[in-house]
Structures are given as structure tokens and as C-alpha cells.
Amino acid sequence: MSTEDLIRLEEQYGAQIYHPMDVVVERAQGVWMYDVDGKKYLDCLSGYSALNQGHCHPRLVKVMNEQAKQLTLTSRAFRNDKLGPFIQRLSELSGYGKSLPMNSGAEAIETAIKLARKWAYKVKGVQRNKAEIIVAEGNFHGRTITVISASSEPLYKDMFGPHTPGFKIVPYGEADAIAAAITPNTAAVLLEPIQGEGGVIVPPHGYLQQVHSICQESNVLFMVDEIQTGLGRTGKFFACEHEDVRPEVTVIGKALGGGFYPISAVLADAEYMDVMEYGEHGSTFGGNPLACAIALEALNIIVDEGLIENAAKLGEYYQERLVEIPSPHVQEVRGRGLLIGIELKESAGGARRFGEALKDRGILVKDAHENVLRFAPPLIIDRETLDATIMPITEVFKPTLVIV
Numbered sequence: 001m002s003t004e005d006l007i008r009l010e011e012q013y014g015a016q017i018y019h020p021m022d023v024v025v026e027r028a029q030g031v032w033m034y035d036v037d038g039k040k041y042l043d044c045l046s047g048y049s050a051l052n053q054g055h056c057h058p059r060l061v062k063v064m065n066e067q068a069k070q071l072t073l074t075s076r077a078f079r080n081d082k083l084g085p086f087i088q089r090l091s092e093l094s095g096y097g098k099s100l101p102m103n104s105g106a107e108a109i110e111t112a113i114k115l116a117r118k119w120a121y122k123v124k125g126v127q128r129n130k131a132e133i134i135v136a137e138g139n140f141h142g143r144t145i146t147v148i149s150a151s152s153e154p155l156y157k158d159m160f161g162p163h164t165p166g167f168k169i170v171p172y173g174e175a176d177a178i179a180a181a182i183t184p185n186t187a188a189v190l191l192e193p194i195q196g197e198g199g200v201i202v203p204p205h206g207y208l209q210q211v212h213s214i215c216q217e218s219n220v221l222f223m224v225d226e227i228q229t230g231l232g233r234t235g236k237f238f239a240c241e242h243e244d245v246r247p248e249v250t251v252i253g254k255a256l257g258g259g260f261y262p263i264s265a266v267l268a269d270a271e272y273m274d275v276m277e278y279g280e281h282g283s284t285f286g287g288n289p290l291a292c293a294i295a296l297e298a299l300n301i302i303v304d305e306g307l308i309e310n311a312a313k314l315g316e317y318y319q320e321r322l323v324e325i326p327s328p329h330v331q332e333v334r335g336r337g338l339l340i341g342i343e344l345k346e347s348a349g350g351a352r353r354f355g356e357a358l359k360d361r362g363i364l365v366k367d368a369h370e371n372v373l374r375f376a377p378p379l380i381i382d383r384e385t386l387d388a389t390i391m392p393i394t395e396v397f398k399p400t401l402v403i404v
């Protein structure tokens with residue numbers, strides 16, 4: 001089928017909640033994607049960082065195939081032989097005593113919110129139904145009703161009330177605002193270490209550490225959403241490590257499934273995890289053996305292939321190269337590791353048209369928040385491939401670029 005026909009089918013039979021670029025991808029390998037006409041594109045989005053290991057990693061293809069023939073689902077009514085080894089490895093790598101696997105990012109955030117509330121009632125002694133969770137303006141934690149209730153974005157929430165109560169929204173990057181918002185009923189502070197969807201917003205250095213200290217002084221849990229920033233993306237296993245912060249609760253997702261399978265997890269030490277008791281939470285597919293086998297391999301690939309080190313080294317290099325590109329349109333280049341945002345000036349006319357122009361030159365990026373272009377290629381990328389993007393990006397950022 002032609003590109004046009006395939007797009008028409010999507011438009012006719014699909015919900016109109018996305019505005020994808022008109023490139024119809026048919027296959028992918030490593031950092032490259034190929035459309036139905038065989039045209040090759042460099043993937044600089046990585047499925048919003050779900051593809052840190054690159055597309056169709058051969059080790060994941062193998063594990064998925066083998067496990068698919070062996071055992072795919074038991075539900076947690078019974079045990080399976082893949083869960084234990086996976087969560088043991090996750091513990092080794094994350095430093096947390098325990099983990100609770102779920103399916104999507106939003107679901108893991110919901111789980112963390114339940115954990116914080118339960119902890120507040122059972123351990124902290126907050127009066128039932130009074131627990132509060134502090135979140136940041138511009139956050140993105142997912143799309144379920146409770147999670148959008150914590151959002152500050154009208155588009156995500158305004159038409160979907162009534163909302164879940166119990167959230168307080170404070171400005172991002174200001175530790176004082178968090179201190180001021182804490183009350184005796186505060187169960188947790190929930191933050192992204194870098195706001196990805198918010199436009200690759202990097203908070204001032206020291207923010208996460210200050211917030212953690214404030215939380216510790218006030219007997220409040222610090223919960224961090226590393227769904228996009230975790231698993232090597234920023235040049236550390238967790239972005240919080242850049243400030244030597246170890247939150248009480250960390251949530252991961254996306255790259256945990258290596259782009260093959262949806263899996264997320266809530267990480268915490270036993271002291272916190274064990275407030276959740278028998279029957280209080282669950283998921284039919286959470287922790288299924290297919291997910292666990294894939295996630296274990298996805299984690300091992302990150303370690304074996306030195307992807308964290310690669311993200312650190314190439315991220316710094318690439319940012320330096322991007323900064324050098326002369327352009328009247330660019331306001332700022334920022335980020336950490338291979339999570340990089342190019343913020344464009346108001347006068348540039350929105351990031352989307354630059355994304356479209358890059359698509360025509362074989363580079364796929366996504367605008368994050370109107371004026372920011374996000375560059376987040378798979379962490380397996382090499383220097384030469386990054387170098388080759390500089391010329392097309394330079395072209396697109398020229399003052400004279402006319403985009404139709």
C-alpha cells in the first residue's frame with residue numbers, strides 16, 4: 001500500500017488524538033528507520049526514549065522469540081521463572097531493595113501515588129483521605145485520570161474532569177516553592193529530574209538535592225519519575241545520580257522494555273514498598289514472564305554495550321556541536337547526555353516546521369512543547385552518525401529557510 005493509502009486508513013479508522021508526521025515506517029534496525037518507499041531516516045526520538053537500545057536489537061529479538069515459545073503469561077496468581085531473576089538484576093543495577101513491575105508509565109506513576117498515600121496513612125499518620133502530593137508545573141507523568149489531575153496543561157486535563165483531588169502544583173526548579181507547599185498532610189513530592197515533554201527543562205543544579213533534603217526534614221517521600229530520563233539516557237543510570245540523589249521511590253518505564261514490550265516498574269526499598277499489602281494492588285499483565293525476560297535482556301544490553309558511558313560522552317560532544325550551529329532561530333541548546341533540546345525563539349514560528357524540514361532531510365525529531373526540538377537518538381548511536389546530522393541541521397536553521 002502507498003503512503004497516502006496507509007495515512008488515509010489511519011485517518012478514517014483511528015481516533016484523531018495524534019498529529020504524526022507523514023512518514024509511514026515499515027521497518028527499523030539500530031538507529032535507522034525505513035519508510036514504505038524504502039527511504040532511510042535517522043531516529044532522533046527513540047520512541048520518547050523507549051528505544052535506548054536501538055530498534056530491533058538482535059539480542060531482544062532472540063529473547064522475545066524464545067520466551068514467546070516457552071511461556072508468556074501466568075498472571076500473578078501463580079509464579080513464573082522469569083520474574084525473580086529480572087527483579088534481582090534490577091535491584092543490583094538500581095540499588096533499590098524491591099520493585100513492582102507494571103505495564104505502562106502512567107500505570108507505574110499511579111502505583112507510586114497509591115504507595116505514597118498508603119505510606120502517609122499507615123506510617124506517617126496522616127488522616128485518611130487527606131494525603132497531598134506536590135508536583136511541578138509543566139510536568140508530564142502520563143494520561144490516566146489521576147495522573148492528568150496532577151498536570152498543569154489545560155489540553156491534557158480541562159475537558160476530562162472531575163479530577164482526582166490531592167495534588168498541589170508548584171513551579172519547577174524552585175526548591176523554596178516545595179518547602180512552602182509542604183503541610184503535615186504531605187505524603188510525597190513527585191518530580192521529573194529533567195522535564196522531557198515539558199520541553200527538556202533542566203532544573204538548576206542542586207535542585208534535586210535541595211528538594212530531597214526538604215523532604216527528609218519534613219518526613220515526606222521524594223518520588224522521581226525517571227521514565228524518560230532513566231536507564232542511561234542522560235549519561236547516568238538515573239538522572240538523579242548527577243546530583244547524588246537517591247529518592248525514596250523511583251519510577252521507570254519506556255526503555256525498560258527495549259522498544260519491544262511495554263513494561264514499567266516502581267522501585268523502592270522494602271521499608272516503603274512493603275506498606276503495600278496483599279490484595280491492595282495488582283495487574284493481570286504486570287510482571288508477566290515475556291515482559292520480564294525482555295526487560296532483563298534490555299537492562300543487560302545497556303550495561304554490556306556501555307550505553308550509559310556512550311550517552312555521557314556523545315551527549316556532551318553533540319551538544320557542543322549543536323551550540324556551534326549559527327542560526328538566528330535558536331534561543332538555547334540544553335540537556336544532559338543524549339536528551340537534548342534546542343529551544344527556538346518565538347520568532348522562529350514553532351518547532352514543528354523545523355521538524356518537518358529535518359524529516360525531508362532524513363532525520364526524525366519531535367517537537368516538545370511548541371518551541372523546542374528534542375534530540376534523543378538511541379544510545380547505541382556513534383559519533384560519525386551524529387556528525388552527519390550537523391550539515392542538514394545547519395541547513396534547516398539557516399535564516400533563509402523557506403518551509404512549505
Ligand SMILES: *Cc1c(COP(=O)(O)O)cnc(C)c1O
Pocket residue numbers: 048104105106107109140141142143192196197225226227228229253254
Ligand atoms: C512517557 C512518560 C510517561 C508515561 O508513560 P506511558 O508509558 O506513556 O504511560 C510518564 N512520565 C514521563 C516522564 C514520560 O516521559
